[in-house]
Amino acid sequence: MSRPLAASSLSSSxxxxxxxxxxxxxxxxxxRHGESDRYQRSRADIDHLVEGRRGWxxxxxxxxxxxxxxxxxxxxxxxxxxxxxDTLLRLLALKLGVxxxxxxxxxxxxxxxxxxxxxxxxxxxxxxxxxxAGAALQGIFRNPxxxxxxIGVSSGAALGAVFTIVGLGWLLxxxxxxxxxxxxxxxxxxxxxxxxxxxxxxxTRDGRTDVATLLLAGIAINAISGALLGVLIFLADDAQxxxxxxxxxxxxxxxxxxxxxxxxxxxxxxxxxxxxxxxALNAFLLGERQAxxxxxxxxxxxxxxxxxxxxxxxxxxxxxxxxxxxGLVVPHLLRLIVGPDHRLLLPASALLGAALLTFADLLAxxxxxxxxxxxxxxxxxxGGPFFLALLLRARR
Amino acid sequence: xxxxxxxxxxxxxxxxxxxxxxxxxxxxxxxALVGPNGAGKSTLIALLAGDERPCRGVVSIGGATLASxxxxxxxxRRALLPQQNAVSFSMTALEVVLLGRYPYHEGIAGPADRAxxxxxxxxxxxxxxxxxxxxxxxxxxxxxxxxARVFAQSVGAxxxxxxxxDEPTASLDVAHAALVLRLARSAAARGAAVLVVLHDLNxxxxxxxxxxxxxxxxxIATGSPxxxxxxxxxxxxxxxxxxxxxxxxxxxxxxxPLDPLASHPIAPPTPPNAQVMS
Numbered sequence: 001m002s003r004p005l006a007a008s009s010l011s012s013s014x015x016x017x018x019x020x021x022x023x024x025x026x027x028x029x030x031x032r033h034g035e036s037d038r039y040q041r042s043r044a045d046i047d048h049l050v051e052g053r054r055g056w057x058x059x060x061x062x063x064x065x066x067x068x069x070x071x072x073x074x075x076x077x078x079x080x081x082x083x084x085x086d087t088l089l090r091l092l093a094l095k096l097g098v099x100x101x102x103x104x105x106x107x108x109x110x111x112x113x114x115x116x117x118x119x120x121x122x123x124x125x126x127x128x129x130x131x132x133a134g135a136a137l138q139g140i141f142r143n144p145x146x147x148x149x150x151i152g153v154s155s156g157a158a159l160g161a162v163f164t165i166v167g168l169g170w171l172l173x174x175x176x177x178x179x180x181x182x183x184x185x186x187x188x189x190x191x192x193x194x195x196x197x198x199x200x201x202x203x204t205r206d207g208r209t210d211v212a213t214l215l216l217a218g219i220a221i222n223a224i225s226g227a228l229l230g231v232l233i234f235l236a237d238d239a240q241x242x243x244x245x246x247x248x249x250x251x252x253x254x255x256x257x258x259x260x261x262x263x264x265x266x267x268x269x270x271x272x273x274x275x276x277x278x279x280a281l282n283a284f285l286l287g288e289r290q291a292x293x294x295x296x297x298x299x300x301x302x303x304x305x306x307x308x309x310x311x312x313x314x315x316x317x318x319x320x321x322x323x324x325x326x327g328l329v330v331p332h333l334l335r336l337i338v339g340p341d342h343r344l345l346l347p348a349s350a351l352l353g354a355a356l357l358t359f360a361d362l363l364a365x366x367x368x369x370x371x372x373x374x375x376x377x378x379x380x381x382x383g384g385p386f387f388l389a390l391l392l393r394a395r396r
Numbered sequence: 397x398x399x400x401x402x403x404x405x406x407x408x409x410x411x412x413x414x415x416x417x418x419x420x421x422x423x424x425x426x427x428a429l430v431g432p433n434g435a436g437k438s439t440l441i442a443l444l445a446g447d448e449r450p451c452r453g454v455v456s457i458g459g460a461t462l463a464s465x466x467x468x469x470x471x472x473r474r475a476l477l478p479q480q481n482a483v484s485f486s487m488t489a490l491e492v493v494l495l496g497r498y499p500y501h502e503g504i505a506g507p508a509d510r511a512x513x514x515x516x517x518x519x520x521x522x523x524x525x526x527x528x529x530x531x532x533x534x535x536x537x538x539x540x541x542x543x544a545r546v547f548a549q550s551v552g553a554x555x556x557x558x559x560x561x562d563e564p565t566a567s568l569d570v571a572h573a574a575l576v577l578r579l580a581r582s583a584a585a586r587g588a589a590v591l592v593v594l595h596d597l598n599x600x601x602x603x604x605x606x607x608x609x610x611x612x613x614x615x616i617a618t619g620s621p622x623x624x625x626x627x628x629x630x631x632x633x634x635x636x637x638x639x640x641x642x643x644x645x646x647x648x649x650x651x652x653p654l655d656p657l658a659s660h661p662i663a664p665p666t667p668p669n670a671q672v673m674s
Contacts, residue, residue, distance in 0.1 A: 039524050040518070040523050040524060041514075041517075041518075041523035041524060041526055042514075042523075043510075043511065043514040043515075043518075045523070045526075046490070046510060046513060046514040046517065046523065046526060047507075047510050047514075049490060049526055049527065050490070050494070050505055050510050050513075054504075139485075142484040142485075143484075144484075144485070278503075279498065279503050282491070282495060282498075283495055283498055285483060285484045285485055285487055286481070286483055286487075286492065286495060286545075287478075287480075287481065287482060287483075289447055289478060290478065290481065292446075292447065292467065293445060293447075293471060293474075293475070293476045293478075293549075294471050294495060294496070294498045294499060294549065295467045295468035295469075295470065295471025295472070295498060295499040296467060296498070297466075297467045298467075335485055339486075339487070339488070339491070340484070340485035340486065340487055340491075341491060343503070
């Protein structure tokens with residue numbers, strides 16, 4: 001079979017020496033078999049590659065942790081009232097019982113511990129939660145465009161929040177925040193949980209969940225929530241309308257520090273569950289059927305990932321409103337750089353999401369100080385074009 | 397490890413896709429599942445793998461029914477290469493094959509896992525692609541990587557395990573098709589019960605000890621290639637005339653499709669050395 005091909009390629013060329021002829025024959029053979037630029041790897045090479053991945057994982061996580069730490073310090077220092085780094089150090093020392101409070105600016109201590117730090121921690125938690133949940137949902141649905149909004153958690157939370165502002169606003173004319181600061185987040189969280197549950201139930205029959213039905217049910221439930229949201233907005237008065245709009249745009253404005261626990265615990269629980277399923281998520285990338293063949297309990301894994309993600313996103317959205325694009329862009333960007341292995345992707349997404357949202361919040365409260373730009377505007381304004389750039393680059 | 401299928405029935409939309417199929421795959425034996433398009437070959441594979449639950453009948457591996465086994469324990473006993481394999485998010489060949497060891501480790505691949513991965517990649521001649529994202533490989537190369545994942549999964553399976561390959565040669569050239577079937581043969585030598593779905597009857601006759609002929613959801617013939625591949629049975633099952641010659645190397649049946657529209661009669665039985673036919 002190879003003889004006629006080699007002969008024809010020889011006959012069309014100039015007379016050659018024996019060595020050149022044999023090289024030409026070899027090249028014709030090699031290019032036909034595609035061996036020219038290919039080489040074999042030994043067993044030690046493969047061992048080396050597998051071991052090398054672990055080092056690479058640690059390096060990436062260390063770099064992202066450093067980035068996160070730097071952003072934290074900068075974000076703690078800057079704001080409506082600036083706290084220089086030496087002041088930060090002295091305040092920290094004071095907290096540890098070293099040094100004296102003399103010569104520190106008035107109120108610096110109060111600003112740091114009851115305004116700046118809770119806000120930075122909130123940004124870290126919410127950013128980490130949104131990005132990690134986004135990474136996990138994209139993995140489980142094998143869809144780079146999956147985001148927490150898709151399974152109804154955001155629109156459900158929005159419905160809960162707006163219902164609290166408008167509906168309960170009539171019952172409690174002095175405003176719900178004055179009565180109980182936890183009421184709005186609580187109702188929003190329940191709203192997010194309820195819609196996710198409805199979407200998931202609709203897609204499950206006989207214990208089997210159909211992903212296509214799940215996504216379509218998500219779209220339908222989002223549309224229905226949107227309509228109900230419209231009704232509530234239509235009924236709202238001007239002051240309520242302003243609160244509703246601001247909530248929808250998202251804000252990390254100084255949360256009372258006791259509320260941080262209510263954000264932190266669900267996000268930590270969700271993150272733990274997701275990390276434990278990282279390798280199963282990797283198997284999902286081969287396809288659901290293939291994951292099942294590899295011994296992954298497909299139904300249980302999908303249930304856990306959906307519940308954990310909506311827990312994290314529900315907790316985040318309930319306290320901060322809608323913050324778009326973090327859950328979509330961060331995992332996408334990281335996948336381009338570090339690959340799709342969820343054992344690295346999940347923690348890396350959490351770190352980069354935390355750093356990114358803390359930085360975005362720093363911008364939100366400083367670019368138009370003393371005014372605050374709603375953070376949802378910033379993330380979407382930067383995230384949208386960035387995502388488009390990624391798309392166009394990937395198509396090239 | 398042996399696999400028993402007893403009286404399997406699967407109905408979808410009032411139509412029986414698999415209709416009362418019983419057979420046994422013995423350890424160390426390579427069986428080929430053949431049949432016309434739509435005969436129910438892939439459905440039968442899905443039943444054997446536990447993807448689908450039969451409406452009636454039982455599949456058991458090594459005496460334990462599929463339903464009684466936890467997913468991970470099942471994955472240590474049976475490996476399956478499906479017909480369609482699409483990988484999301486540009487995984488590298490190495491990452492794909494490493495996942496074949498998922499049933500055997502807790503998150504981190506140990507020395508035995510890495511050895512199995514290298515062995516499988518080397519066997520299909522794809523070690524060079526370890527770091528290449530799968531979507532940059534050709535269709536045949538992707539199939540070889542997926543086959544390597546399945547072979548890596550079957551290494552160290554309990555009692556040799558069960559290996560199910562659904563059209564593993566579909567996008568492979570003649571040399572690589574033979575390579576994959578040789579690997580199936582060596583898995584059988586380690587004690588695996590192997591079932592390969594094949595469309596090429598000659599490939600089936602060369603590579604399998606045992607042929608299962610499926611048509612319209614029923615098992616209509618089983619036995620050695622020489623016993624199953626007769627002109628009459630193939631012609632009636634596929635609705636296409638064939639001639640059975642004698643293969644010059646192994647003296648087994650050589651199936652030659654004939655032109656159904658040709659008016660001249662089929663040539664009389666050919667003597668064993670029939671090179672003139674080509």
